[in-house]
Amino acid sequence: MNDINFFHPAQVWQYNTRSGEESSKLTVLKIDELENDTIIHIRIDSINIGSGNYIGHMPFSAAAIEASVSGFVKHLNELPEFEEGYQQWKKEFDEGKAG
Numbered sequence: 391m392n393d394i395n396f397f398h399p400a401q402v403w404q405y406n407t408r409s410g411e412e413s414s415k416l417t418v419l420k421i422d423e424l425e426n427d428t429i430i431h432i433r434i435d436s437i438n439i440g441s442g443n444y445i446g447h448m449p450f451s452a453a454a455i456e457a458s459v460s461g462f463v464k465h466l467n468e469l470p471e472f473e474e475g476y477q478q479w480k481k482e483f484d485e486g487k488a489g
Contacts, residue, residue: 397421397430397455402463411437415463416455419447419472428452431479433470447475449489 401418413436420431430452434445450458482488 397452398465400466400469402466403459404461404463405458406460407437416459417466417470418455419469420476421452422449430455431472431476433472446470447472447479449479449483 397418399418399420402415403418405414405416407414415435417433417435418430419433422429422431428451429449431447431449432455433447436443437445439445479488
């Protein structure tokens, strides 16, 4: 791909998953263009974790997402709720406490 502009909010992607979680997908929620990097905020669905089957917000570098996706699935009409998790990350990021 080699083009972070390829990613847009509301896109759903297949990604390289753990064994047994092949149905898991990631959704692009938001993209932050920073001075030295681009952060892509995602949601993961259909994942087997102790507290449920999804993770509502996770920030990654664009390079990490690009290296992880394996195929485009669809474009959602509406984003799932993520603002609370994003705002918590943003506050900590601005304070130098989050990557």
